Amino acid sequence: MQGVVFSGTWDDRQTEIRCDDSALHAELEKGAKVLPLWRGRVLLAGDTLGWLDAGHPVLDHAHDERLFLGRHQDHPRLAADISSWEPPGLDRAAMAMFFDSKEYRHPELPADHRFVDLRGAMTRLDPAEGALAATGRALVNWHRTHGFCSACGAPSELHQGGWQRKCPACGAHHFPRTDPVAIMLVRHGNRVLLGRSPGWPEGMYSTLAGFIEPGETPETAVRREVLEETGIHVANVRYIAAQPWPFPNSLMLGFVAEAKSDKITLDHELEDARWLTREDMVTVNAGLHPEVKAPRRGAIAHHLIRAWLSGSLD
Structure with missing residues (x-):
């Protein structure tokens, strides 16, 4: 993208x-x-x-x-x-x-x-x-x-110009980590599903997202996270684009998915989730919606929403 x-x-x-x-x-x-x-x-x-x-x-x-x-x-x-x-x-x-x-x-x-x-x-x-x-x-x-060795607990040292840490005590090598995250625009007809996490700025909503777990494909993570957070089953999961996101060390993998139903059942992770129409999202992106603020410009959630509005995800 x-x-x-x-x-x-x-x-x-x-x-x-x-x-x-x-x-x-x-x-x-x-x-x-x-x-x-x-x-x-x-x-x-x-x-x-x-x-x-x-x-x-x-x-x-x-x-x-x-x-x-x-x-x-x-x-x-x-x-x-x-x-x-x-x-x-x-x-x-x-x-x-x-x-x-x-x-x-x-x-x-x-x-x-x-x-x-x-x-x-x-x-x-x-x-x-x-x-x-x-x-x-x-x-x-x-x-x-990661200043200490995860193998023995001794202080580790910077190596390879910062692309490795080495433990002088046990010789273990440690490399920078990146945490993969699935972020998904879930759609149902003329609507998209947005959620809000506790502690976010007032009115801020975004597409759903969650960390990919060990032994899990990104597509499986999309289906699991949407179901866990909103009780909605999705299908036709399709990869769109990725974004490095250093807050703190994530790689956002962007997807689009189709909801099989529209009934929302919230779990403990989200404060709120709601369906918004294309007309709603035009208002949201213009900063005119009375309750919902758009994801920050530059974030992949914003790009996914704009791509959906333009019809390029169809």
């Missing part, structure tokens, strides 16, 4: 040099640019990513841990987590919200440089920068939560 945010590519991931320390070091000497991330937020400079020179003092907060993303526009690209920096008067309650719209500025950066929630900026980035930001955020998330 054209235009899905985070699904772009950049010039070269350079996977062939990750295992070669000397080659990787030599590459990083060629004017490396670093994207700082702070507590899950990316640095923007205006409406583009805020790349810093490798020796910038703000990066001292990263304690020399740099994650290699590859090469783009004649520069090696890295990501670095500077979450050890804490500004005065930090509002922790705001940061814990589903979406934090506040912008955070570091005193050693220009006034147009600020750390923002990537979900609020994703539609402003070009495809390559969106993909770089999503990859950097996903890698930072993984390293932040």
Whole structure:
């Protein structure tokens, strides 16, 4: 599906040099640019990513841990987590919200440089920068939560430019994880099924979604999740498109499915679910519906709904 945010590519991931320390070091000497991330937020400079020179003092907060993303526009690209920096008067309650719209500025950066929630900026980035930001955020998330060996419990070390962690105690190797999620537009005649999870912003609804379990195909996950959450059986499950979603480390696999009935029986996971007609969804997408707000622009749920409205899923 054209235009899905985070699904772009950049010039070269350079996977062939990750295992070669000397080659990787030599590459990083060629004017490396670093994207700082702070507590899950990316640095923007205006409406583009805020790349810093490798020796910038703000990066001292990263304690020399740099994650290699590859090469783009004649520069090696890295990501670095500077979450050890804490500004005065930090509002922790705001940061814990589903979406934090506040912008955070570091005193050693220009006034147009600020750390923002990537979900609020994703539609402003070009495809390559969106993909770089999503990859950097996903890698930072993984390293932040996998500092200890799952085999023996000893502290692990960053290897292969950030694409592996190795345990010096038992020798185990650990690799970044991606959690597959099935997300599905369920339709019934002229209507689609949207649901709302507890804790979401007021009025926000989206297509149904759920993690794919071990030993399960994505199509089976679609049928199971819809049945569990709404009591509705579906058929004709068809794959549409995918989206990397680094909140924190998911891969969204988008599907369309046909409902066999329209009676909704909610379980404990959803606060509400409802059927909406094409006419309803036009109003929702225009921001004029009195009760329902559309999924965030850039999210694959938004793309699925727009594709359905345009008739391209038929």
